[in-house]
Amino acid sequence: MEGFIALERVEKVFSVRRKTGFLRRERHQVRAVDTLSFTVARGEMVGYIGPNGAGKSTTIKMLTGILTPSAGRLRVAGIDPSRERTRLAHRIGVVFGQRTTLWWDLPLIDSYRLAHRMYRIPDTRYRENLARLVELLDLGDLLDVPVRQLSLGQRMRGDIAAALLHDPEVLYLDEPTIGLDVVSKAKVRGFLKELNVERGTTVLLTTHDLQDIEQLCSRVMVIDHGRLMYDGPLTGLHETGESERTVVVDLERELPPVEVPSVRVVRVEGPRQWLAFPAGRSAAPVVAYLANTYPLVDLSVREPDIEAVIAKMYAGKTVS
Numbered sequence: 001m002e003g004f005i006a007l008e009r010v011e012k013v014f015s016v017r018r019k020t021g022f023l024r025r026e027r028h029q030v031r032a033v034d035t036l037s038f039t040v041a042r043g044e045m046v047g048y049i050g051p052n053g054a055g056k057s058t059t060i061k062m063l064t065g066i067l068t069p070s071a072g073r074l075r076v077a078g079i080d081p082s083r084e085r086t087r088l089a090h091r092i093g094v095v096f097g098q099r100t101t102l103w104w105d106l107p108l109i110d111s112y113r114l115a116h117r118m119y120r121i122p123d124t125r126y127r128e129n130l131a132r133l134v135e136l137l138d139l140g141d142l143l144d145v146p147v148r149q150l151s152l153g154q155r156m157r158g159d160i161a162a163a164l165l166h167d168p169e170v171l172y173l174d175e176p177t178i179g180l181d182v183v184s185k186a187k188v189r190g191f192l193k194e195l196n197v198e199r200g201t202t203v204l205l206t207t208h209d210l211q212d213i214e215q216l217c218s219r220v221m222v223i224d225h226g227r228l229m230y231d232g233p234l235t236g237l238h239e240t241g242e243s244e245r246t247v248v249v250d251l252e253r254e255l256p257p258v259e260v261p262s263v264r265v266v267r268v269e270g271p272r273q274w275l276a277f278p279a280g281r282s283a284a285p286v287v288a289y290l291a292n293t294y295p296l297v298d299l300s301v302r303e304p305d306i307e308a309v310i311a312k313m314y315a316g317k318t319v320s
């Protein structure tokens, strides 16, 4: 089993009690993660996405050692997380967008001082890292502000710095841009990109915001019902989801819907027409046919909306 992060047929089954009647409860099992196998190479930045309840958080919790797998084999940097959780903690950083690890009532800097001692970061390294993170994440004016007074975007940047003070080789990010405004999102994304390129930090990113994935990850894994449904480049999702690309044509004048083999006209508005065809096919023959047959003024090809593609995948097509 190779890879900096490696899972081999990992399972996590929860036993839950369900109320089935007055005073009656039955035990039943929830298979949150089901024979999951994948590897992530050192320095990769991978998106880990799926609908609510798909098993993403459970996977991350097993990767940090908080949860022990029910079956299978799991390694992070050669370490078995649930057996050597403390040793692993020095090599990984975790950011949960919906929960802060910072001390709510204390100034931001106090949480960093605590991390300094908790991770036993050598003094010089701590000072260097703090200075670099404060600069890159624009935290200079915030260090003396109590965490509860920070805006969501400021707090998120504060949390990211806290997760990186001890120079982790792996960073798990769970919804790092949730609730942030456009400017804060751009800041966080810009920083993560730089971190990955300059430090070679391996990043596993869970998000519902597909722009995070589009802008940061060349590889994406889609999980549903605890199983891996797709693993590959983001562009490949279009084909998997059997979505459609759209050609928008501007004709010289209003005309009846154009007729192009294997293409549907989905909308006509004056001289402008919208044509749809399967995303997996090349646009070249469609464009050539249109140019030879109709009086064109302009033409553009639009890629399918990724959210729609994923929604289609979730609607029942299992692909591996």
Ligand SMILES: Nc1ncnc2c1ncn2[C@@H]1O[C@H](COP(=O)(O)OP(=O)(O)OP(=O)(O)O)[C@@H](O)[C@H]1O
Pocket (backbone or CB within 6 Å): 014, 015, 016, 030, 031, 032, 050, 051, 052, 053, 054, 055, 056, 057, 058, 059
């Ligand atoms: N401690 C637990 N006890 C019982 N069931 C659990 C526990 N933790 C998670 N589950 C169940 O396991 C499944 C996967 O949950 P998980 O939190 O991993 O999903 P997720 O993909 O992270 O979802 P979300 O996007 O909503 O955070 C769900 O059915 C959930 O109810």
